[in-house]
Amino acid sequence: MAKTSNYVPQDSPLDRMDPRAKIYAIFCLGIAAIIFPYYQFSYLIVIGLFIAAGIAKLLKKFTKFMLAFAIPILIMLIFIQGFYSPKNVTIIADCGFAKLGLEGVEYALKIVGSLLVFLGSFYLMTTTTYTGRLVAALVDSGMNMKVGYLVLACLNVVPQMQRRMLIIQEAQAARGVDTQGTFFSRLKAYIPLLGPVVMSSFTDAQERGMTLETRGFGVKNVKPTTFVEAKKRTSDRVVQILLVVFLVATIAATVFLKFA
Amino acid sequence: MNDTILEVKDLSFRYRGAKRKAFQHISFDVRKGEFFCIVGANGSGKSTLCNALVGLIPFYFEGRMKGDVFINGKNTKESSIAELSSEIGLVFQNPFNQLSYTAGTVEEELAYGLGNKGIPREEMKKRVAKVAKMMRIDHIINKNPLELSGGQVQRVAFGSTFIMEPEILVLDECTTQLDPLGSEEIFDIVKDLNKNGITVIMVDHDMERVARCANRILVLEDGNQVAIDTPEKIFGNPDMVAHQIDVPDYVSICQELKNRGLFKGEVEVEEEPTIQAVKEALKV
Numbered sequence: 001m002a003k004t005s006n007y008v009p010q011d012s013p014l015d016r017m018d019p020r021a022k023i024y025a026i027f028c029l030g031i032a033a034i035i036f037p038y039y040q041f042s043y044l045i046v047i048g049l050f051i052a053a054g055i056a057k058l059l060k061k062f063t064k065f066m067l068a069f070a071i072p073i074l075i076m077l078i079f080i081q082g083f084y085s086p087k088n089v090t091i092i093a094d095c096g097f098a099k100l101g102l103e104g105v106e107y108a109l110k111i112v113g114s115l116l117v118f119l120g121s122f123y124l125m126t127t128t129t130y131t132g133r134l135v136a137a138l139v140d141s142g143m144n145m146k147v148g149y150l151v152l153a154c155l156n157v158v159p160q161m162q163r164r165m166l167i168i169q170e171a172q173a174a175r176g177v178d179t180q181g182t183f184f185s186r187l188k189a190y191i192p193l194l195g196p197v198v199m200s201s202f203t204d205a206q207e208r209g210m211t212l213e214t215r216g217f218g219v220k221n222v223k224p225t226t227f228v229e230a231k232k233r234t235s236d237r238v239v240q241i242l243l244v245v246f247l248v249a250t251i252a253a254t255v256f257l258k259f260a
Numbered sequence: 261m262n263d264t265i266l267e268v269k270d271l272s273f274r275y276r277g278a279k280r281k282a283f284q285h286i287s288f289d290v291r292k293g294e295f296f297c298i299v300g301a302n303g304s305g306k307s308t309l310c311n312a313l314v315g316l317i318p319f320y321f322e323g324r325m326k327g328d329v330f331i332n333g334k335n336t337k338e339s340s341i342a343e344l345s346s347e348i349g350l351v352f353q354n355p356f357n358q359l360s361y362t363a364g365t366v367e368e369e370l371a372y373g374l375g376n377k378g379i380p381r382e383e384m385k386k387r388v389a390k391v392a393k394m395m396r397i398d399h400i401i402n403k404n405p406l407e408l409s410g411g412q413v414q415r416v417a418f419g420s421t422f423i424m425e426p427e428i429l430v431l432d433e434c435t436t437q438l439d440p441l442g443s444e445e446i447f448d449i450v451k452d453l454n455k456n457g458i459t460v461i462m463v464d465h466d467m468e469r470v471a472r473c474a475n476r477i478l479v480l481e482d483g484n485q486v487a488i489d490t491p492e493k494i495f496g497n498p499d500m501v502a503h504q505i506d507v508p509d510y511v512s513i514c515q516e517l518k519n520r521g522l523f524k525g526e527v528e529v530e531e532e533p534t535i536q537a538v539k540e541a542l543k544v
Contacts (some may be wrong), residue, residue: 026380132364145376163406207357210311213320214350214421215360215373219342222378227371227388229381 001052006126014056014128018236021136021243022125028243032250033117035102039106042113049120056128065123070116077108123130130228137230145224149217164200168193265459266313266348266428268292271327272478273308282308286327288462290428295454296464297470299468300480301504307352309480310432312336313461315344328489330434331428345373349421351414352432358417359405366408367392367401370419371430377424387423395419395449411442429457436465468508471495471529481504496527510534 009015014022027140029049033042046066053062080090081104089102135148169189177189272284283305285386289294297304313464317334318325329336331347352358361382363369370391371384392398395415400408405416414434420430431450432444435443451473454460464470471491479486479494487494494500507515510528512531514537517523522541528534 130364132362132368135362149360149362153360157361204354204357207352207354208359209362210320210350210352211358211417212315212360213316213341214314215424216342216344216345216376218340219376219378220340222376225375225378225381225384227368227375227381227384 004033006123006131008058008061009130010057010128012056012128014052014124015115017128017239018230018232019125019134020230020232021236021239022121022129024243026121026125028247029121030114030118033114034054035254036250037254039110039113042110042117045117046113046120047122049088049117052124053120057123061127062120062123066116066120069119070112073115074112074135075107077111078105081105081108081111093112100234131225132228133230136226136228137225137232139226149212161197161201162202165193165197168196197229263292264289265292265294265332266461267279267328267330267333268313269328269330271309271325272331273310273312274323275308276294276324277455278323281483282323283480286480286485288485288488290459291475292427292459293325293454293457294459294475295473296459296461297474297477298461298480299465299467299477299505300468301366303482304480305422305483306480307432310350310352310430310463313428313430314348314350315339315341316350331508333396342376344425346377347425347426348428348430349426349433350430351418351421353434354438355417357438359413360420362425364404365402366397366405366416369405369416370423373420373424378515387425390470391419392422393496394452395422396445409442411438411445414438414442414446415449418446418506422453422458426458428454428461431460431462433463433465433466454477465506467495467506471508471510472531491529492526513538 031044033045035043048063049064050059053059056062072152083095083098083104085101085104085107087101087103087107091099092102092105093100114250131152135143135152139148141144172189172193177192178185180186267289268286271286272281274281275533286305286309296310300306308317308321311321312325313329313336317323318337319341331344334347336344359367360372362372366389370388370408373385374384374393388401389398392401395418397412397415397419400412405413408416414437418434427451435446438446447469450460450462454473462470462473474491475495476488477491478488479500486503487497487500494505495507496515498515501507508529510533513534514523514527517537518527523537525537526536
């Protein structure tokens, strides 16, 4: 299968799960991580995501992705919030040029934790969900087919444009244009490529429009169907209910902690 | 083969902003099961005429259209392109622009149009299996269309059009971008479809192929209808060269033999009868 999305076909429970349940997971876990006052909670969810990645046979890829995102942003936010947050009262280290405050560090950890929950769950969804199935599920839930088309077409048109770029690049190279070498020589070679790529894209768009029209894209008063099946199993419904219960419990706990 | 399936009546079209008409006063009819070819030099209006036949004109391209196109007695102006797609399908040059870009596999690509029309999944699966076999793409059904060769994609495009079960197929130079082998593969499929009763309207620059397959040929020049007749009459007419129509080699051979008084029959447009004519001439 061409690289049109992050999807890695695996025979795992996460792969089999209905895409709607995974969307529920992104929102319920993400909102829970944001609203709960203690940053440790977000990291507990992140640990849960690592377990899910292990079940989905994607632990290595998931770890790489999470570390590549978490480490730089954590360092940057701890530096900004830890040293310069106006909330800082408790000093935990004196680095000479600035003092590291506990409140700022905790705030940075909270932001990074919440982001990791959102990104981690989204990453797991995209790597375990075939895009066609996702769109079929959303269309089945009432999403307009045209919106579904936009989602899929955006993902699939990119490889086609890359392919065209490569063809034009090879054609230019065959005519003696240097497409390798230093940054400036590459820049010099690539700028003239943009014109043909953009112009041919307009022609392509017109022909693609013709194709869609002749395949019933604009048909009215018909409920569209999809070839890919998006069937919700009982287990998917249970997962959705558990996620909603988890979010409601988190909200209740947050309110309790605020007023207790 | 006397039932008219498509009728074009005094059709003219000018694109919005264009100085001249793309074609004018075109009138012809196509019979059920006929293999009908449209020929002419570049810019003669062939592709625009194809777009008019399938309803893209006047619904998709802006411009001024006069005259009518009837499919099974129904005026295309009174239908939508989507409605017409069950009666007439179009396959054009660039195979990659005939993908919906919504499918991860060939079978999803084939089924795309059916989904738009609300065909139930079980029916879709049946039709996909049938068309995949017919188009000889059943071995690549689970592959991503973007990974396929141009010839394979063109067969997928054919399948995606044919799966809508049109009675008429319009082929606008659909083998131009393919290598000779890919081109022949597509053409074999077209011939099979025509044998099975599908009406084919084909635009092609390969005159030998046109001569071999067409029941009748429409000749266009600068948007005007020059002639409409059988291949023998069209290619046997010496005036056609003046209308920028390349005559197949077989016709040239027969004409040369006739000019030298070595052949007295009708001009032949196919390989075998021409060989026979040459053999007869050599005996003399």
